[in-house]
Amino acid sequence: MTRPVHRVAPATDTPVRQESLRAHNLSLTFRQIVGAAAPISRIELAVATGLTRPTISRIVDDLLAGGLIIEAGPARSGNSGRPRVGLTLAATGPAGLGLDIRVDTLSACVVDLTGAVRHLAFAPRPKTAAEALASLAEMGRAAMAAAAAEHLTVVGTTLAVPGPVEDGSIVRFAPVLGWRDVDAGAALRPALGPVTVDNDASLAALGELYASAPALRDFVCVSGEFDIGAGLVLGGALLRGARGWGGSLGHVAVDSDGPPCACGATGCLQHYAGLQQILPGAAPMPYSPAVAIDDLASAGNPEVLAALDRAGSALGVALSALINIIDVDTVLLGGSYSLLASWLIESVERELSRRVLTSGWAPVSVRPAPLGPDAAVMGAALSAIDQVRQDPNSWLARA
Amino acid sequence: MTRPVHRVAPATDTPVRQESLRAHNLSLTFRQIVGAAAPISRIELAVATGLTRPTISRIVDDLLAGGLIIEAGPARSGNSGRPRVGLTLAATGPAGLGLDIRVDTLSACVVDLTGAVRHLAFAPRPKTAAEALASLAEMGRAAMAAAAAEHLTVVGTTLAVPGPVEDGSIVRFAPVLGWRDVDAGAALRPALGPVTVDNDASLAALGELYASAPALRDFVCVSGEFDIGAGLVLGGALLRGARGWGGSLGHVAVDSDGPPCACGATGCLQHYAGLQQILPGAAPMPYSPAVAIDDLASAGNPEVLAALDRAGSALGVALSALINIIDVDTVLLGGSYSLLASWLIESVERELSRRVLTSGWAPVSVRPAPLGPDAAVMGAALSAIDQVRQDPNSWLARA
DNA sequence: AGGTTACGTCAACGTCTGTAACAAATTTGC
DNA sequence: GCAAATTTGTTACAGACGTTGACGTAACCT
Numbered sequence: 001m002t003r004p005v006h007r008v009a010p011a012t013d014t015p016v017r018q019e020s021l022r023a024h025n026l027s028l029t030f031r032q033i034v035g036a037a038a039p040i041s042r043i044e045l046a047v048a049t050g051l052t053r054p055t056i057s058r059i060v061d062d063l064l065a066g067g068l069i070i071e072a073g074p075a076r077s078g079n080s081g082r083p084r085v086g087l088t089l090a091a092t093g094p095a096g097l098g099l100d101i102r103v104d105t106l107s108a109c110v111v112d113l114t115g116a117v118r119h120l121a122f123a124p125r126p127k128t129a130a131e132a133l134a135s136l137a138e139m140g141r142a143a144m145a146a147a148a149a150e151h152l153t154v155v156g157t158t159l160a161v162p163g164p165v166e167d168g169s170i171v172r173f174a175p176v177l178g179w180r181d182v183d184a185g186a187a188l189r190p191a192l193g194p195v196t197v198d199n200d201a202s203l204a205a206l207g208e209l210y211a212s213a214p215a216l217r218d219f220v221c222v223s224g225e226f227d228i229g230a231g232l233v234l235g236g237a238l239l240r241g242a243r244g245w246g247g248s249l250g251h252v253a254v255d256s257d258g259p260p261c262a263c264g265a266t267g268c269l270q271h272y273a274g275l276q277q278i279l280p281g282a283a284p285m286p287y288s289p290a291v292a293i294d295d296l297a298s299a300g301n302p303e304v305l306a307a308l309d310r311a312g313s314a315l316g317v318a319l320s321a322l323i324n325i326i327d328v329d330t331v332l333l334g335g336s337y338s339l340l341a342s343w344l345i346e347s348v349e350r351e352l353s354r355r356v357l358t359s360g361w362a363p364v365s366v367r368p369a370p371l372g373p374d375a376a377v378m379g380a381a382l383s384a385i386d387q388v389r390q391d392p393n394s395w396l397a398r399a
Numbered sequence: 400m401t402r403p404v405h406r407v408a409p410a411t412d413t414p415v416r417q418e419s420l421r422a423h424n425l426s427l428t429f430r431q432i433v434g435a436a437a438p439i440s441r442i443e444l445a446v447a448t449g450l451t452r453p454t455i456s457r458i459v460d461d462l463l464a465g466g467l468i469i470e471a472g473p474a475r476s477g478n479s480g481r482p483r484v485g486l487t488l489a490a491t492g493p494a495g496l497g498l499d500i501r502v503d504t505l506s507a508c509v510v511d512l513t514g515a516v517r518h519l520a521f522a523p524r525p526k527t528a529a530e531a532l533a534s535l536a537e538m539g540r541a542a543m544a545a546a547a548a549e550h551l552t553v554v555g556t557t558l559a560v561p562g563p564v565e566d567g568s569i570v571r572f573a574p575v576l577g578w579r580d581v582d583a584g585a586a587l588r589p590a591l592g593p594v595t596v597d598n599d600a601s602l603a604a605l606g607e608l609y610a611s612a613p614a615l616r617d618f619v620c621v622s623g624e625f626d627i628g629a630g631l632v633l634g635g636a637l638l639r640g641a642r643g644w645g646g647s648l649g650h651v652a653v654d655s656d657g658p659p660c661a662c663g664a665t666g667c668l669q670h671y672a673g674l675q676q677i678l679p680g681a682a683p684m685p686y687s688p689a690v691a692i693d694d695l696a697s698a699g700n701p702e703v704l705a706a707l708d709r710a711g712s713a714l715g716v717a718l719s720a721l722i723n724i725i726d727v728d729t730v731l732l733g734g735s736y737s738l739l740a741s742w743l744i745e746s747v748e749r750e751l752s753r754r755v756l757t758s759g760w761a762p763v764s765v766r767p768a769p770l771g772p773d774a775a776v777m778g779a780a781l782s783a784i785d786q787v788r789q790d791p792n793s794w795l796a797r798a
Numbered sequence: 799a800g801g802t803t804a805c806g807t808c809a810a811c812g813t814c815t816g817t818a819a820c821a822a823a824t825t826t827g828c
Numbered sequence: 829g830c831a832a833a834t835t836t837g838t839t840a841c842a843g844a845c846g847t848t849g850a851c852g853t854a855a856c857c858t
Contacts, residue, residue: 013430015449016415016423017815018844024415025846031412043804050414055846057806080857081803164757172760218641230724234641241726242617242633245757248723253754255655256716265719265754317655320664321720324647325629327640355652355664358563358644361571416846417813424815442836454815456838479825480835 022059023393025051029059030068030392034113035214039072039086060087066396067093068113068388089113094388094395095152097143097192098381099136100160100200100374101125103176103225106132107374108139110147110154111381113389115210119146120374129182137191144192155395156384157192159184160200160376162227164245168196175262176226198383200376201247204334205231206238207371207379210386219330220322221369222249222315222337223376226275229335232326239326250274252318272314275336278307290336297343305343312344316351323356323364334369335376341368421458422792424450428458429467429791433512434613438471438485459486465795466492467512467787488512493787493794494551496542496591497780498535499559499599500524502575502624505531506773507538509546509553510780512788514609518545519773528581536590543591554794555783556591558583559599559775561626563644567595574661575625597782599775600646603733604630605637606770606778609785618729619721620768621648621714621736622775625674628734629721638725649673651717671713674735677706689735696742704742711743715750722755722763733768734775740767 016024032048033040040048046056063069072086091112098109103125110119121139126132136159144154161184163174169185188195205221214236221231228250232239240246250270251263258267271277275289279296296304319331331348333341345366352366353359371378388395413419431447432439439447445455462468471485490511497508502524509518520538525531535558543553560583562573568584587594604620613635620630627649631638639645649669650662657666670676674688678695695703718730730747732740744765751765752758770777787794 013427015427015815016420018420018846021415021417021420021814021845028412028414041804052847053805054807054848058846061806080801082805082853082855084804172757232725234638239633239638239725241722241724242728243726243757243761245726245761246722246724248756251723251754251756252720253716254652256653256713263756314655317652318720321651321717322724323640323645324650325640325645325721326631326638326725327642327644329641355650357647357650357662358571358642362642362644414846417815417844420814420845440836451816452837453817453839457815478835479833481823481825481837483836 025049025055026059026062026393026396027391029056030063031390033063033069033087033089034389039088041084041086043084045087062396063087063392066392068392068395091116092151093153094155094385095147096381096383096385096388097140097147097154097157098160098203098377098379098384099140099157099188099195100203100377100380101132101136101177102162102200102376106136106139107377108136108143109374109377109381110143110152111378111385112152113385115382115385117378117381118150118152119143120377125177129177129179130187132177133182133184133187137188140188140192154384155398156387157188157195158203158380158384159188159195159197160203160380161197162200162225162229164248165197165199166244168198171197196384198380199229199231199244199247201229201231201249202238202240203231203377203379203383204229204369204371204375205233205332205379206383206386207375207377208332208334208369209233209236209238210379210382211371211375216330218328219332220319220328221332221334221375222319223335223369224250224274225336228270228273228315230322232322232328234326234328249318249322252321254314254317269314269318273311273318278311278340279304290339294339294343297340308340308343309347312347313351315344316348317355319348320352320355323352327356327358327362329362329364331364331366332369333366334371335373338368338372424448424454425458425461425792425795426790428455429462430789432462432468432486432488433788438487440483440485442483444486461795462486462791465791465798467791467794490515491550492552493554493784494546495780495782495784495787496539496546496553496556497559497602497776497778497783498539498556498587498594499602499776499779500531500535500576501561501599501775505535505538506776507535507542508773508776508780509542509551510777510784511551512784514781514784516777516780517549517551518542519776524576528576528578529586531576532581532583532586536587539587539591553783554797555786556587556594557602557779557783558587558594558596559602559779560596561599561624561628563647564596564598565643567597570596595783597779598628598630598643598646600628600630600648601637601639602630602776602778602782603628603768603770603774604632604731604778605782605785606774606776607731607733607768608632608635608637609778609781610770610774615729617727618731619718619727620731620733620774621718622734622768623649623673624735627669627672631721631725631727633725633727648717648721651720653713653716668713668717672710672717677710677739678703689738693738693742696739707739707742708746711746712750714743715747716754718747719751719754722751726755726757726761728761728763730763730765731768732765733770734772737767737771 072088100107106123108121171182185197201223204223217236223229229247230249251268253267255267261268279293471487499506505522507520570581584596600622603622616635622628628646629648650667652666654666660667678692
């Protein structure tokens with residue numbers, strides 16, 4: 001099985017010719033512009049990249065001609081002399097389209113090169129997979145039209161789904177949707193062109209990564225409405241399992257002798273920290289349960305407060321297992337948990353400090369995820385546009 | 400904190416000039432020779448790399464001149480025409496030195512470019528850290544002398560220790576050795592030059608990776624005498640946590656309400672699957688307990704058999720957590736567990752098939768680790784020589 | 799107005815790979 | 829037994845790229 005590749009480095013097992021040389025240096029220069037906090041001048045690019053002024057000039061010309069960057073007016077550097085010309089990412093040109101399917105909401109999102117959200121739409125999820133995919137296709141087309149109206153061209157589309165994905169296209173199973181073996185990529189292709197399908201927890205983590213860059217490099221993003229997933233970012237790169245089927249935090253055993261789970265195992269985290277367990281009777285309807293739980297907890301409801309404490313402890317146990325195996329320094333509580341973070345952080349941190357072997361030397365920070373419940377759809381859009389950000393040559397070759 | 404880098408790809412944030420181009424293609428070509436099962440000809444290299452015959456010729460000339468490869472006599476290809484000249488890795492030239500500290504054994508190992516073990520020595524471990532390090536320095540010098548006698552030059556030294564390592568040098572704590580805050584890298588430097596210190600579980604996994612290449616790409620290698628560690632390899636690359644402090648499988652919670660552990664938590668895997676738990680009263684003396692346990696199990700001792708079943712189940716629970724988070728398709732039982740694998744595999748597999756969410760689609764194979772208890776010292780030596788295998792330019796620049 | 803800094807352009811140079819022709823070594827065919 | 833065919837490896841030349849250094853222009857400051 002192949003899986004979508006989110007690579008930063010150019011392939012290392014490919015011969016390089018002279019033109020790859022130019023492509024590499026162009027990509028390097030462009031990434032400097034992407035990573036710069038403010039408009040950056042040619043001189044600064046030359047210093048930052050180690051290339052010479054003439055080379056930078058040529059590269060900048062190509063980037064300007066391709067519409068990837070714009071000259072953003074004089075940007076003063078220091079004291080005297082000709083002012084530097086600031087270069088910034090263009091707000092027109094390539095864009096990424098993200099789609100997301102949650103328990104009862106579909107969403108679509110367009111982001112431009114700068115990472116700004118240019119379009120965001122929601123719709124209720126129809127019952128069947130076919131209807132939901134048709135609806136997503138319609139939302140995607142509308143988003144593309146809205147993008148075109150702002151001189152944006154969608155260069156890549158990613159769909160987030162709550163379940164493991166095979167070959168970047170086939171949803172093997174998504175219990176909360178009632179899906180099994182749905183080839184979502186093939187279904188959307190006629191309307192939207194090639195669509196990469198990926199796990200929502202992974203994409204949410206990518207969303208938090210891109211949105212926070214370059215502050216966060218190593219973290220795990222807990223993500224979940226009813227299924228609890230974990231997206232793992234290490235060294236600024238999303239970590240996928242061998243077959244892309246990782247991230248099932250909800251089925252990590254918290255107590256191997258615990259109660260049975262629908263998955264066939266016993267004592268799964270899902271049973272302690274799932275929204276249904278915190279608020280029994282909560283039907284699958286996203287965020288309303290989280291909001292309801294938040295309200296009850298704020299009102300001091302003792303049962304809900306106790307359930308939240310249990311949930312946080314169980315999350316802490318599962319996260320301790322994760323961090324003992326792959327140490328990260330930050331835990332982001334995302335999805336519905338971002339709304340409940342204030343009720344969970346204390347008990348999560350308590351278990352982490354007890355159970356993480358190196359917590360004495362290297363404390364783990366637990367925080368709500370900045371992007372919250374919409375991280376997945378934004379991460380989907382960002383991961384689509386990120387291909388251009390990492391390799392602008394593909395866009396230049398196209399134009 | 401920085402950590403040792405095991406990188407395959409050349410830095411992506413560096414400008415490339417013409418000479419980097421040559422360096423890249425040389426490295427690419429050399430890796431093809433490394434990965435080839437049999438001697439490979441220039442023309443085969445051209446096809447494999449995508450470079451042209453003249454370019455390959457130049458690169459091969461450089462590699463021959465640098466002593467990294469040799470012409471291994473005519474190797475017939477097919478029918479007619481000039482015969483191909485086989486090229487193989489030289490058995491002289493650069494070599495890697497590995498050192499290992501276990502509970503009561505020190506070991507040293509030299510491997511050449513081909514991955515062949517050219518020198519392997521053992522010694523008992525002295526009590527104190529200072530004595531042990533002095534002893535290791537002596538073993539290292541002897542190994543270097545033995546290497547020199549066979550026209551080998553040690554280009555890198557790696558030390559494996561049973562505990563988390565900071566900055567590639569400082570052993571924060573190693574309970575089974577009674578070490579705390581020992582700067583092993585600095586202690587060995589005067590005698591051996593720069594030494595990279597690394598975790599033994601990680602190095603054992605690297606050893607299994609290099610020894611099995613290219614068969615295994617994604618696996619976890621359980622490694623342990625008394626501490627249970629996990630080395631994780633994904634996509635042919637060793638996975639380290641953000642701060643290099645991962646791999647503590649022994650302190651993953653199997654039952655969060657279980658008995659207290661020395662680490663301060665409760666229900667750690669260590670308590671169920673540690674050698675002391677399988678054979679109560681087993682003093683820390685490596686492999687003798689494993690051998691003793693194996694003997695008792697073979698004799699049908701019911702208590703030991705029951706303990707082995709409990710240990711396997713607990714291992715299965717912890718590994719299920721790992722695989723649910725980061726899916727790998729293979730589990731290697733290494734260290735002492737390689738000797739007990741036949742008693743453990745069944746119960747480990749039972750728990751995996753129950754608890755791994757995707758086990759129905761993607762079964763996980765559990766096997767004894769081929770290199771067994773010596774994987775760490777061999778992995779240490781291999782990781783040292785692997786720097787040359789990945790980037791032969793460093794050796795050529797030196798010579 | 800003169801000094802200062804940023805930027806573009808040009809030519810010469812060195813290095814690399816690719817293309818194309820050439821030399822070497824073996825098998826095949828008569 | 830000897831020449832042609834075939835495959836492998838090497839040499840010669842052309843094209844592409846970045847670097848160096850120099851010159852010219854533009855835009856700000858004192």
